[in-house]
Amino acid sequence: MSDFEIVHLRSGIKSLRQLSSQETFHPGIGPMAEARILHVDQQRIVERSARPGRFVIWDVGLGAAANAVAALEALLESGGEGIVEIHSFDKTLDPLAFALEHAEDLDYLLPHRELIETLIDEKYVRVNGRIQWFLHLGDFRDVMHDADLPSPHSVFYDPYSSVSNQEMWTLDHFRALRNRLGDDTPCLLTNYTGSSAVRVTWLMAGFYVGVGQGVGKKMETTVASNHLEMLKEPLSSNWLFKRQTSQSSAPLRDAQHQAQTISLADFENLSSQPQFQ
Template sequence: MQTDSGYQLVRLNNGICSVRSLADAETFHPVVGPVAEAEALYLHQLRLCERLQNHAGEFVIWDVGLGAAANSLTILHATRDLACRIRLVSFDHTLEPLVFALKHAADLGYFGGYEAHLQAFIHKHRVGFQDGPQTVNWEFHHGDFPSLLISQMVGRESVKPLPTPHVILFDAYSPARNPAMWTLPLFTNLFQLLDPRRPCAMPTYSRSTILRVTLLLAGFFVGVGHATGEKEETTIAANNLSLIAEPLDRRWLDRARRSHSAEPMVEPVYRIAPLSEENWERLQAHPQFGRV
């Protein structure tokens, strides 16, 4: 199918189109397609319609890995009839997949009605609009996400603070391709930037032991996440246990200890290793499990 600027339109087995990065050799939503995955992983799992209906004031969504904007647009579209104020904060180190996707909006099928807003967003890195009862303020933070978190941590006085999120859509490429987005320092910084008084949940598509250990050691509570059609199980993390329907339990902890791939990556270099004694001790002391 069509290719330009390093991205390609691919048709999945179910006939739905998705975007593929040629340089990273990754298809964005490879099995069920962009909308079905965003609905299962984020919209339904986070009960976003219900939360938005009951929320007073601005509801902040961090969209980590804006890519071709399928996750963000699926959420905006599904909640457009609700009287709510959404502040969407998107991060990526490139706008190329979005520019590419917008050119192929008709094939991708999830842009309906947002094209003009996205043109403004691409040019100004922000756009605000009223869509019926829904108010949207959408901003783009261009750059390397791990570095951006570090600058938020160290430059608290000189750097404009980001609005703290109520939910995070975490959608980077896989750890093997994109290890810098899955390290313990990254998730530790992310956790520390959350507001403990603002419960925040973060689903992500992986169910790997190494990811779950990394999130726990970063400070999150971690649970089993909904199936997406592509995966029978995913992962949800949160800074508040009440947001996790099925927290990982002691049986999972014992399996993690025996796993050949459980030790978090500290450097942005992909590697597989069993859990160290030190991290096993730290995991057991996590408030989700208490001391064994």
């Protein structure tokens, strides 16, 4: 029995749902539209990758490959001198295998079926002279430390939510990710969350954090970076001030997190982050 099913979104578009977590992939406006708004456009990957040199995308949580395919299509439609590497990460190929079996329902996969099958078999596929796609299977928290892996300019961060995929949302994990990014390569991370607790966690992990584009019913999402100038709308000191009384502003310190108000010590730490100086 598969852990996935095809669901009809309100827009009429179809997507995947994981039965065990009851989480729908790209639940608002559908896989391609959401992937384009949230990751491809916000990351300005077409513009940023057009410059000479190498442009590296980390696609964290390959899942049913909507984010990766949206990036691929945008890059294929555009020109540019830069060499692009898409590095997709997942600990399982189950959602992708299910999606390929239902490619007629999820029509975004159909034009890229052969490419994706090669990626699964070889863990690598050369898309054209400019674009290469790599697959890294395993727990991202370990795999991201592989010495051969180039640092990213762009991270599509798309695990399940902090409720059902808690290990991908802890302060320790984000500190490790922030250290892994270093400071040399300016990098933008995009994600669907608007949660205060996640924003606090990212700030305390050493990221600069900003308001991201709204998508579907979400008024806003969240972006993070290792360079402040990458953010269009950094979280303000007014946002910081309100965290003192917010009921879900404590950082996600462990996998069994309960929503609660931030402690005085954590608030002092948060206030001392460079973004607010």
